[in-house]
Amino acid sequence: MADTARTISFPTSISDVRRLPFWMPVFWVLMGLGAYASYLRLFQGLGAVTNLSDRFPWGLWIGFDVLCGVGLAAGGFTLVAAVHIFNLERYKPILRPAILTAFLGYVLVVVALMFDLGRPDRIWHPLVMWNPHSVMFEVAWCVMLYTTVLALEFVPAVCERFGWKSPLNVLRTISLPVVILGVILSTLHQSSLGSLYLIVPEKLYPLWYTPLMPVLFYISAICVGLAMTIFESWHSSREFGRYIELPLLAGMARLLAVLLSTYVTLRLVDLYERGGLGLVLVPRTETYLWLLEMGLLIAPALLLFSFRVRHNPSALYACALMVIFGFIANRLNVSVTGMEAGLGVHYVPKWTEIAVTLAVVALGFAIFRFAARHLPVFEEGKTP
């Protein structure tokens, strides 16, 4: 925070003067509300700060902070696989920001989980108390191990910054197994977040419930990982006055178009196979939310096949935003809105739930900004 405060007193560019006075108060208001909500959560319990109930046990913190948080951080393993396994060296300039986002994303998911767990002091229990039949058990282990992997993948930036040579050499020798482990762990838990919902066939609305959920969660996580990388590059190019790596982003966008259309096709074919296509015509809330979600994913899937869209920064950014919002809509539909009818409850998060969520997101942006300014995250010579 000291850094951002300094930026206010010594604005380095015109854009800083224009933007910061608006964002800083917003940031601190969010931090204040988040701190107050955390205080209430700690001393008065879950009942006082959430609208959760016996009939609706999972809300915004699981639906957004955990499900979306993990998915939005998927750019890390996607780019690591592209650069280190598929040897696509040209993507290296955007690799580190993606790893940083992923690392921060996972740390913040764990932070959010500490709010949601009834007994956060026992978060370590899955380490010693096992249940291999539980998807949650598998996710817990994967998230824990993968956060460690991400730390190892990001440590080189810190070592370079302080000129530490020997840890760098150690990391280089174990780099391949670490990279492969990271991709495997991501594959497992990104899909397992979908498997979490396999056990509720009678509760989750049939527009979303399908035995294919693990596969669909996995593909959509890769999609949103790519979209987040585009989103970040676009913002950091404005924020730090960098050039935008358009040819790279356009290349990713082409892959995104292929993956997105595969995803959408898979969902429609699956719905047809399960005889659920007629549900699309039933006038009820679930239908409208499904249409919104599918619209947000189908539009970029089609648009990104166009060369002109891929090579126009604004259009590319708009498409990335649609994918991100479509993805968030999907996760919230699965975890909240698609469950309401089955659980027989209408759930709207309490202000404290929203305050904690916004504070966690704002913290993520602030830490990213801080790290990007002080560590070699972006390519050499292009950091501000």
Place this chain on the structure above:
Amino acid sequence: MGLGILYDSTLCIGCRECEKACAARWKLPYNDNIAAEEQISAHKLTAIQTRGEHFTRRLCMHCNEPACASVCPVSALHKTALGPVVYDETRCIGCRYCMLACPFQVPTYEWGSRTPRVRKCDGCYDRRKAGQPTACVEACPTGASSCGDRNALIDEARRRLAEKPDQYYHRIYGIEEAGGTSVLYLSAVPFEQLAMKVGLPKEPLPQLTWRALSLVPDVVSTGSVLLGGIWWITHRREKVAAAERREKEGKQ
């Protein structure tokens, strides 16, 4: 499948003696206000519900293959050989996945507590181990609730259906719901009129998860080999290209 409970709605007079006995066993408060709450909650583990002129009772169904136990990441819940599904509060981390997964929405939570626990009927596991009936069955004055071996209870239920066919709706709830439950129901009217969940899958729910989860070892082994292979090919291509370049330069 061990011990079970048979609840015969046609014999229930709604006296709530079962509720009172249950509260006493768990050392929970019980008064007129709590009696009027026709819902199970963290302070009321069984509840008589009035549905028109019929009664029904809510309690843990003690599934043969419980979803709650299968999803618990720390094995805080498990199905005992005796029949009851029991909860170990010292393991629980409070993720509440059991509450989401239970097809009968039975587990409840101490939302107001700073060290909350999941609460649910444990089928009076300690009493059953000692050979005693459950507290609710012992308190029931009409025999609406009875307990014993699950198979014997199913035979008894079939006997009642055959004996008085005009008094019963001809199905036993719990034989195949979610793979079968230790708690069985008889009723005069279709079970949906008692607001009970009908149309649940006949397959035990944990199998739905296991089908995906059992693929994990394959993903790990195949995935590692595949990724290692791709790495080898993509990097070898580079090495070969470099070697060829050097060779060419050498010739010139």
